[in-house]
Amino acid sequence: MHQIRAMVIVGAGHAGGRAGQALRELGWKGPIVMIGAETHLPYERPPLSKGLLTGAQDAVSCALRPAADHDRDLITHCVAWVDRIDTRRREVVLDGGRRIAYEALLLATGGHLRRLSVPGAGGAGLLGLRTLDDAASLQPRLTPGARLVIVGGGFIGLEVAASARQRGCEVTLIEGAASLLGRAVPPAIGARVLALHRAHGVDVRLQASPTAFGTDGQGHQTVQLADGSVLTADTVVVGVGIVPATELAEAAGLAVARGIRVDAGLRTSDAHVFAAGDVAEFPSPLSGEPIRQETWHNAETQARVAAANMLGGHETCSQLPWFWSDQYDHQLQVSGEPALGVRRVSRLLGDEAQIDFHLDGDGRLVGASGFGPTTVVARELKLARLLVERRRQPAAEALADPGVKLKSLA
Ligand SMILES: Cc1cc2nc3c(=O)[nH]c(=O)nc-3n(C[C@H](O)[C@H](O)[C@H](O)COP(=O)(O)OP(=O)(O)OC[C@H]3O[C@@H](n4cnc5c(N)ncnc54)[C@H](O)[C@@H]3O)c2cc1C
Known part of the structure; x- marks a missing residue:
């Protein structure tokens, strides 16, 4: 007997959640299976470094959409790690060996936090910020007077700095480059962002990089800098970007460069496999050159294009990149x-x-x-x-x- 294969989504994050929703909206009547390593239903990440840390928002308000909508759309949310893709049999293989057959597969696996390769960087005391659980670990530490060291002057590091100052923490931010936000913004804007943080009392150290992390034996974290100085903190947050989660695609032999390579319709080098969100490297609508975007808007818009094309459509990603960051x-x-x-x-x-x-x-x-x-x-x-x-x-x-x-x- 011929069994209907499912639309399978790996990664129950922003792009994955929206793709599941779009598949139903576009009329797919068969099964939809969304597999994600996190226990939560899809949620939006922008509040993790902002409202969730300041206390202005709670976890429920971060939900991509109400749980009842997932239930109504009969989207099977499977909490599991996907180990590999068997493209020949069109199946994904879960940690533990269970196989799920797909009609079409969407890889919406986002990225893993980048780790620094200095002594002590793997220590349990260092926090990163990618998930709701990460935010739940960090938030209670942001008490008035708590000393926080943030490594990385990119968007996440700066948003955490702003939230922590709003909670009354003493914040030192370390950035290896001579300016904040690197090439993401023009130097004059980077300089304005720097001035704002300094005006709010953040001790921003440019051209400073950690050479070792440790503890001082009294329950404090230590961060040794290249100039020999040592910072002592109650909490250390490392925000030095993400590495796109391309490992499944690579092992399956799909084309991968700085992300999973896709065409303007988000098709990978395998006709039944699509990729969207932070993990996808797609042709820029402006230049045609391959680009990757780590933004809310990209996850939101690509999910819909991917879903349409998983159903045999011919949509392309024509939206121009856009993102925002809120600080103070x-x-x-x-x-x-x-x-x-x-x-x-x-x-x-x-x-x-x-x-x-x-x-x-x-x-x-x-x-x-x-x-x-x-x-x-x-x-x-x-x-x-x-x-x-x-x-x-x-x-x-x-x-x-x-x-x-x-x-x-x-
Ligand atoms: C703290 C923070 C603040 C942000 N603020 C902003 C902002 O202000 N403005 C803005 O534009 N953007 C912001 N972003 C970026 C935006 O949230 C991301 O671009 C968006 O979440 C990407 O969605 P995604 O679905 O591609 O990946 P994700 O939302 O990361 O989802 C990927 C999911 O896949 C799962 N996964 C990966 N591999 C596997 C596997 N093998 N098996 C099972 N599951 C797997 C992961 O566990 C994860 O849950 C922020 C991001 C963060 C982390």
Whole structure:
């Protein structure tokens, strides 16, 4: 007897959860099996470093959608680790040997926290932040006066620093580079972010890197720096990025580069296997070059494209990259791909707010990066994003002049 194969999703995170939802919305009547290593139903990660740490949000509010919706959609949530993919038999093999046959398979495995290769970096005392459970371990440690050392001046490290300061902790942040946020934002915006954190009392140490982690014998963590100094802390958080979880794809012989290689329809090198979210390396809608995005918006939009194509559709990922970061009462947003720009035009908005527009050789917008008090920049950044999405070619003078309404350029 012919048995209906399931739509199988590996990774019950943001992309996985949304893909399951979309498969039903698009009319798939057969079984959907979503397999994830975490015990939780899919949830959104952005609050983990923000509202969940400050106490403004709880775990329930992070849910991608209510549990009742998963039940209504008859999505089987299987808490297990997937060990390997048998592409010849079209089956995934779970830790323990159970096999699940798939009609089409989505790999939405996200990433693993990157570890530092210095002595003591594997120690149990060091915390990372990727999951709800990680946030639940960190949150109670953020008490007034607690000393926190954060390694990494990227988005997660900075958001944790902001949340910890809001909880009254003493925060030291170590960054190996000469500026914060590396190449993710223009230097002027990185400098504004640095000034904001320093103004909020964060001891930011640039061009500083840990050479060893340990304990002082009195229950404190120690972080030795390359200059010989030693920091003592109650808690050490390491936020140095993720490594895309490509191991299943690699072992199955799928094409993998800086992520699982997919085409614009999120198809891997195997016709029955798709990939979406943080783990997928896909062609940029702007340049056609392979890119990978670790953002809420990417997981959200790719999940729907993947689901449509798992059902035989022909959708492509045409949405431009976009992300935000909230720190204190400030917001940072980047839309498009600033790195493709050959010219930068800054619009200074007052109140320490700024939007940088990135133009290609034809004067066409390819990106916008902005930062400032949320009340000042949120609306402007929305319009900047719209301009980039519409690939406008505005005059540089108009972009630079805060007296010219962005809406009029759209
Ligand atoms: C603390 C934090 C704050 C963030 N803030 C922002 C923000 O402000 N703005 C923004 O745009 N983005 C933000 N992001 C990024 C955004 O949340 C991610 O890009 C998004 O969650 C990626 O979704 P995903 O489904 O690709 O991966 P994930 O949500 O990571 O899901 C992957 C899941 O796959 C599971 N898995 C992996 N391998 C296996 C296996 N072999 N078997 C079973 N399960 C497996 C993992 O356990 C995990 O649960 C933040 C991320 C974090 C961690």
